[in-house]
Amino acid sequence: MDIDKVTIIFKRGGTLYNSFLELFFPNVCTFCGKKVTKKSLCAECESILNAYYEGVEDCIDKKYYDMIICNYRYAGMLKNKMLDYKFNNKKYFSRLFGEIITDGITKNRLKADYLTVVPILSIKKFFRGYNQCEYIAAHVASLSNIKYEKNVLKKIKNNKMQSTLTAKERKENVKDVYSVVDKEKVLGKDIILIDDIFTTGATMNECAKVLKEAGANKVIAMAVLHSSK
Numbered sequence: 001m002d003i004d005k006v007t008i009i010f011k012r013g014g015t016l017y018n019s020f021l022e023l024f025f026p027n028v029c030t031f032c033g034k035k036v037t038k039k040s041l042c043a044e045c046e047s048i049l050n051a052y053y054e055g056v057e058d059c060i061d062k063k064y065y066d067m068i069i070c071n072y073r074y075a076g077m078l079k080n081k082m083l084d085y086k087f088n089n090k091k092y093f094s095r096l097f098g099e100i101i102t103d104g105i106t107k108n109r110l111k112a113d114y115l116t117v118v119p120i121l122s123i124k125k126f127f128r129g130y131n132q133c134e135y136i137a138a139h140v141a142s143l144s145n146i147k148y149e150k151n152v153l154k155k156i157k158n159n160k161m162q163s164t165l166t167a168k169e170r171k172e173n174v175k176d177v178y179s180v181v182d183k184e185k186v187l188g189k190d191i192i193l194i195d196d197i198f199t200t201g202a203t204m205n206e207c208a209k210v211l212k213e214a215g216a217n218k219v220i221a222m223a224v225l226h227s228s229k
């Protein structure tokens with residue numbers, strides 16, 4: 001076995017073990033480090049969170065999702081934690097992000113048959129070891145009692161990173177990139193679609209389009225943070 005394969009196996013094994021520890025033993029406030037019991041943030045830090053709130057604006061002319069819920073701005077501490085989560089492998093922040101989405105579900109009294117995530121390419125998932133949205137979705141499912149359905153959508157084509165593109169380019173960049181895995185799972189269903197960051201809405205809208213074309217009744221788009229680029 002060559003060294004690359006061994007490294008990959010080791011990395012993936014290590015990742016799994018770490019995520020187990022990180023997911024089940026979060027007992028300090030994600031922002032300040034104070035001891036907490038039930039939530040990821042202490043009461044003080046949670047009250048600071050409200051300062052990030054702003055309304056969501058998308059750049060979509062023809063919307064396929066029925067509503068978009070995204071209550072916190074991609075800024076300050078939340079932005080730092082999201083970057084750490086996505087690029088520095090800090091999986092335990094997924095709990096905080098799961099709590100944010102769950103709050104949105106509770107406050108808006110949302111009901112759905114299941115929740116699912118915006119997919120990434122399977123090759124990317126293999127090398128990274130995970131899709132960052134899946135951990136968030138798993139927390140939402142355990143906190144909200146709406147089940148998490150995996151493998152509803154799949155990404156079938158590689159494209160450029162949305163964050164490097166203009167609003168107009170983003171719409172083009174996501175065209176024909178996603179498809180439904182099993183139409184039976186989608187037909188007539190009310191679905192909550194979860195993503196980490198919502199910017200122009202192009203990705204969410206494309207996923208919602210594919211779901212609606214496969215017969216979904218309702219698609220509620222929910223993202224952890226809103227970036228107004």
Ligand SMILES: [Zn+2]
Pocket residue numbers: 029030031032033034041042043044045046
């Ligand atoms: Zn705190």
